[in-house]
Amino acid sequence: MSTQKIARVDKLASHTIAIPQTDLRSALSEAEPLWRKNLERVLQRAQFILGEELAAFEAEFARATNAHFVIGVGSGTDAIEICLRERGIVSPDREVLTSPLTAPFTGLAVLSAGASVRFADIDPDTLLLDPASVAQRITNRTAAILPVHLYGQPCRLQEFRQFGITIIQDACQAHAAKYAGQPLTNYSDWVAYSFYPTKNLGSLGDGGAIATNDPSIAQRIRMLRDGGRCGSHVSTAAGINSRLDDLQCCFLRAFLPYLESWNERRRQLANYYDEILRDCPGIRLLTRSPESVNHLYVIRTERRDQLRQHLLDREIATGIHYPVPLHLQPAFAACAARKGEFPHAEQACAEIISLPLWPNMEPPLVERVAQAVRSFYR
Ligand SMILES: Cc1ncc(COP(=O)(O)O)c(C=O)c1O
Numbered sequence: 001m002s003t004q005k006i007a008r009v010d011k012l013a014s015h016t017i018a019i020p021q022t023d024l025r026s027a028l029s030e031a032e033p034l035w036r037k038n039l040e041r042v043l044q045r046a047q048f049i050l051g052e053e054l055a056a057f058e059a060e061f062a063r064a065t066n067a068h069f070v071i072g073v074g075s076g077t078d079a080i081e082i083c084l085r086e087r088g089i090v091s092p093d094r095e096v097l098t099s100p101l102t103a104p105f106t107g108l109a110v111l112s113a114g115a116s117v118r119f120a121d122i123d124p125d126t127l128l129l130d131p132a133s134v135a136q137r138i139t140n141r142t143a144a145i146l147p148v149h150l151y152g153q154p155c156r157l158q159e160f161r162q163f164g165i166t167i168i169q170d171a172c173q174a175h176a177a178k179y180a181g182q183p184l185t186n187y188s189d190w191v192a193y194s195f196y197p198t199k200n201l202g203s204l205g206d207g208g209a210i211a212t213n214d215p216s217i218a219q220r221i222r223m224l225r226d227g228g229r230c231g232s233h234v235s236t237a238a239g240i241n242s243r244l245d246d247l248q249c250c251f252l253r254a255f256l257p258y259l260e261s262w263n264e265r266r267r268q269l270a271n272y273y274d275e276i277l278r279d280c281p282g283i284r285l286l287t288r289s290p291e292s293v294n295h296l297y298v299i300r301t302e303r304r305d306q307l308r309q310h311l312l313d314r315e316i317a318t319g320i321h322y323p324v325p326l327h328l329q330p331a332f333a334a335c336a337a338r339k340g341e342f343p344h345a346e347q348a349c350a351e352i353i354s355l356p357l358w359p360n361m362e363p364p365l366v367e368r369v370a371q372a373v374r375s376f377y378r
Contacts, residue, residue, distance in 0.1 A: 076208040081109040089166075097146065126287050189212040303376075
């Protein structure tokens, strides 16, 4: 991988970046012959919505994730919303319990469906939604639990299942992840994916999908993503307009054959970071299961902003996923949670930093980043 400089304005300062936080160009060039062929075919066919390319991608992604059915939708946010609509969780008296440490879109999807968001705290070692905290917050209004497989690591699904409540999985960062050796659809029939460009499997714009093993759920989801219609101009239910474009499927179908090897490379690079950073004073590594698909490589440090600036001074870009817990964001004021209510999530948001990681990142670049982190604490 070249260390070619990319002119880029970072939020912290205007800097030249030698090592970006992620890099999509290598994936595009690796899969170029495939997506060019797909594009040509789709342009020839001139069928851009609910066409054959989408159907082919849905079947291929279902195979790749060991799901019986996959339905392509417009985004990961829409995928979550449509799952909730399919379950009829669409009124404010129906509450959905989720993690405060996630992209705002997880919670916004609940609000778009018309339901209410409630939060539970995270496990400070993995930063994943904690089943013990969820157990304390379940009430007779709780209609669903929405665990987020953050940074590519699946939540403790077996424990969530024991609550006997609908589980809608936010797998937007966890393409092809398994939990205890089983596909995610073995734990619940609503698994939401995002194909936002930086994801482990990303399109060149917005996109998403829902995976399920239940044929009647799959059929209702197909109807809901297309305005509640069944191939006619009559809407039989309050669906939305959220269909994955055939043009995006040209790229998704081209990238999909690489997903397994890209996930494997992410795993190796994350392990390499661990190896170099394990005994570094001042930072804390997350507990990662070998089943994580390592969407991001995240560490914790009390001096996060100083470390970010130190790395930026060395032309290394980093990210924060995510800086403000959802319960403290104005959009979620209705959840009426106070500051201090989810101390693990609040502390994590102040300490996390996402180091550069992408599948074709060369190990010497990982070493350079990790050594730059170490040099901060020397
Ligand atoms: C954990 C999580 N949930 C939901 C979403 C929303 O996905 P999208 O951007 O495709 O709507 C994202 C991505 O932004 C995400 O990372």
